[in-house]
Amino acid sequence: MKRVGLLGCGAIGSEIALAIDSGKISAKLTHIYDFSKENSKNLVDKLQNKPIITENVGLLAASPVDMIIEAASQDAVRDDILSILQNRKDVMIMSVGALLDESIFDIVIDGCRDFNKRVYLPSGAIIGLDGIRAVKDELELVTLVTTKNPKALKGAKFFETSNIDPDKITQSTVIYEGSAQEAVRLFPANINVAALLSLAGIGSEKTRVKIVADPHTDKNTHEIQAEGTFGKFSVKVENVPSPSNPKTSRLATLAAIECLRKICGTSLNIGT
Ligand SMILES: NC(=O)C1=CN([C@@H]2O[C@H](COP(=O)(O)OP(=O)(O)OC[C@H]3O[C@@H](n4cnc5c(N)ncnc54)[C@H](OP(=O)(O)O)[C@@H]3O)[C@@H](O)[C@H]2O)C=CC1
Numbered sequence: 621m622k623r624v625g626l627l628g629c630g631a632i633g634s635e636i637a638l639a640i641d642s643g644k645i646s647a648k649l650t651h652i653y654d655f656s657k658e659n660s661k662n663l664v665d666k667l668q669n670k671p672i673i674t675e676n677v678g679l680l681a682a683s684p685v686d687m688i689i690e691a692a693s694q695d696a697v698r699d700d701i702l703s704i705l706q707n708r709k710d711v712m713i714m715s716v717g718a719l720l721d722e723s724i725f726d727i728v729i730d731g732c733r734d735f736n737k738r739v740y741l742p743s744g745a746i747i748g749l750d751g752i753r754a755v756k757d758e759l760e761l762v763t764l765v766t767t768k769n770p771k772a773l774k775g776a777k778f779f780e781t782s783n784i785d786p787d788k789i790t791q792s793t794v795i796y797e798g799s800a801q802e803a804v805r806l807f808p809a810n811i812n813v814a815a816l817l818s819l820a821g822i823g824s825e826k827t828r829v830k831i832v833a834d835p836h837t838d839k840n841t842h843e844i845q846a847e848g849t850f851g852k853f854s855v856k857v858e859n860v861p862s863p864s865n866p867k868t869s870r871l872a873t874l875a876a877i878e879c880l881r882k883i884c885g886t887s888l889n890i891g892t
């Protein structure tokens with residue numbers, strides 16, 4: 621049975637830990653770390669099989685696990701991915717936006733090669749990546765339209781330099797249009813899905829992102845519009861937000877759990 625370490629005990633990390641604890645995933649969660657000791661302790665309290673809370677991320681990376689799940693932040697990926705790979709652990713990354721920084725992407729690719737390790741990127745809060753991967757050589761235009769309640773967008777770096785106040789948005793408003801490359805920097809906790817779309821498709825400069833703030837929605841909606849010589853498709857998901865973090869969709873957690881089940885299982889693999 622795979623031994624797993626967890627970096628980040630928030631909305632996604634906690635649900636993954638509970639899924640392992642319940643036996644839904646055939647793995648053993650042995651070590652966890654989070655900036656917030658309180659989050660780590662609260663999680664341990666909920667688990668029957670208690671993992672060790674490490675004092676720092678270095679000790680998590682060096683712990684005797686086969687794999688580390690990152691469910692923390694893009695900064696965590698930037699700061700810790702090299703050490704995790706050097707310690708010869710496979711990694712599942714949720715804060716995928718960090719990989720649009722070329723230097724971090726290179727660290728990941730080189731680390732996988734040098735240490736013979738694997739990095740997994742679950743499909744997260746979007747659907748349709750199977751189609752994007754299949755048509756990527758014939759894809760000419762791809763746009764992600766993401767709609768969230770302003771409350772879920774609040775706190776993003778974008779608002780530090782914009783004159784839009786998320787508290788004052790009274791109707792559905794397009795607040796951002798640009799490249800996926802820029803979007804993941806300006807909305808690091810909201811649009812990691814744009815990085816997944818870029819990596820599966822035509823890259824982060826050509827992948828376009830539109831972000832809509834809608835005070836009347838209680839969903840996190842992602843619509844992918846793709847067009848090329850293959851034809852065109854659009855695919856839309858209206859996600860229920862996670863109760864403990866409105867920025868994060870329930871589907872992101874479920875996709876991570878399913879990805880981990882596939883990694884830890886031995887049986888039938890369905891789909892791309
Ligand atoms: N790929 C996808 O489709 C999706 C990706 N995500 C991303 O997944 C990640 C986890 O999401 P979620 O669980 O909702 O986030 P939460 O904010 O609920 O939990 C993250 C936890 O990790 C902690 N943390 C942040 N940075 C570090 C670090 N460098 N070292 C240790 N702990 C850290 C946070 O502590 P503190 O609060 O003190 O900073 C917090 O306790 C986020 O980056 C999010 O943007 C989310 C949804 C979809």
Ligand SMILES: O=C([O-])CC(=O)C(=O)O
Pocket residue numbers: 744745808809810811812813814840859867868869870872
């Ligand atoms: O969960 C979502 O809807 C998307 C999200 O936050 C992200 O991609 O960072």
